[in-house]
């Protein structure tokens with residue numbers, strides 16, 4: 001297995017893919033350094049799975065696309081070698097529910113041409129690692145969603161891939177299983193594996209990813225670390241709640257630029273999270289002789305980024321009327 005060249009595990013230029021009239025990927029550039037976690041974030045239908053399918057050789061890009069190199073191998077000229085370097089799990093699970101966990105693992109070992117004894121050893125080691133030893137003799141159809149995902153990843157690891165694609169690895173999992181999966185990803189990376197994951201969960205990208213790219217309308221609309229992305233949007237504000245309409249109105253007059261919700265008696269004042277800005281807001285309230293019942297400081301999070309860049313909430317319809325301006329260029 002060739003190591004990725006120049007410390008880059010995945011490099012794709014101008015990825016394009018259309019289905020009929022529908023342009024799914026409209027010139028997407030991706031660069032993922034080896035041994036890092038890269039998260040591709042986007043609303044439903046943004047093209048995340050299509051990108052994974054192309055990068056993992058399951059689907060061919062359109063002829064106008066540029067070069068794609070995965071694990072040091074050009075997909076156009078050496079797809080077999082690329083395939084040997086990668087593992088894919090996710091929405092298209094390889095788990096066969098009719099056979100046991102062990103049998104699924106041994107099938108994988110056969111596919112990778114491991115000698116019988118080595119296959120058995122590898123299967124047992126990975127089942128143990130993913131806490132599946134007890135369930136190993138049961139048909140996989142009896143496993144919980146989290147166990148199936150773990151088995152799927154264990155099966156992928158039989159081939160010792162250096163680059164792993166995880167397509168929405170935690171969709172549908174309960175919080176406990178989601179955290180287990182995050183731990184698995186961290187361990188993979190600690191072993192030097194590169195992880196390319198797609199997700200609709202901003203928290204997941206924030207937790208795991210070294211770099212995040214936001215895919216919307218077939219293009220990468222922003223890319224950077226979670227911190228860099230958060231700096232792109234002015235999501236910070238101070239939220240004030242009042243107990244009576246008079247206090248609410250006095251405060252609304254005193255605080256220019258505050259967005260109000262008269263029914264909830266709340267005001268949202270733009271703020272950058274600094275002490276100075278907070279003092280300014282409080283001074284104005286003092287000067288107006290009004291006191292808020294509750295005050296919370298909100299710093300921008302990836303939700304704000306997502307709203308601003310895609311015009312919709314994660315897991316919501318991709319088109320919403322409150323779309324904000326998109327930045328002209330992605331961070332690099």
Ligand SMILES: Nc1ncnc2c1ncn2[C@@H]1O[C@H](COP(=O)(O)OP(=O)(O)OP(=O)(O)O)[C@@H](O)[C@H]1O
Nearest residue numbers: 019022024042043044045046047048049050051200
């Ligand atoms: N084989 C195909 N034939 C026709 N259209 C397709 C095909 N595969 C995907 N599409 C379309 O391409 C668009 C992007 O799909 P894709 O599955 O890549 O999105 P996604 O970002 O992974 O979405 P989700 O989060 O819902 O999985 C969708 O509108 C989908 O209907």
